Amino acid sequence: MTGSFRTRIAAALGTLALVAGGAVIAAPAAHAGGPDCANYLAGGNPHRGGPIAEVACGVGSTGLPTASKLLCETVMGKVGQVGPAKTDTACKQAAG
Structure with missing residues (x-):
């Protein structure tokens, strides 16, 4: 039950960030952060990251003032x- 709740929260926050930030998350290659x-977050091993980390880092790299940092910290924390x-530290790296 907890896993599906987390998935729904991450999906909702990711959708919110996509709407707020436009296509910035849709093109993550444009943001190295x-x-x-x-x-x-994966400890240097890119295969250890999870979908929640990817959503949080994607949100943190949108560049929206205050909102991206707050959403990144909320999703991640x-x-x-x-x-x-x-x-x-991770959200600061996401911001670039």
Whole structure:
């Protein structure tokens, strides 16, 4: 039950960010910050990252003032249950 709830929250926040940020998330190659953030969260192993980390890093790389940082930290910290120090560093990397 918890896994499906997290998936729904991540999907809802990802959709919100896509609507707010336009096609920025649809073209993640345009932002180097997102992959750097996901790689940091995976501990340097790109195969260890998960969909929640990818959504959070994608949201953090949108460049929306305040909103992208807040959404990144919310998705990563509350939904992904990543610690606050790691969340702060990853979201800063996502912002580029």
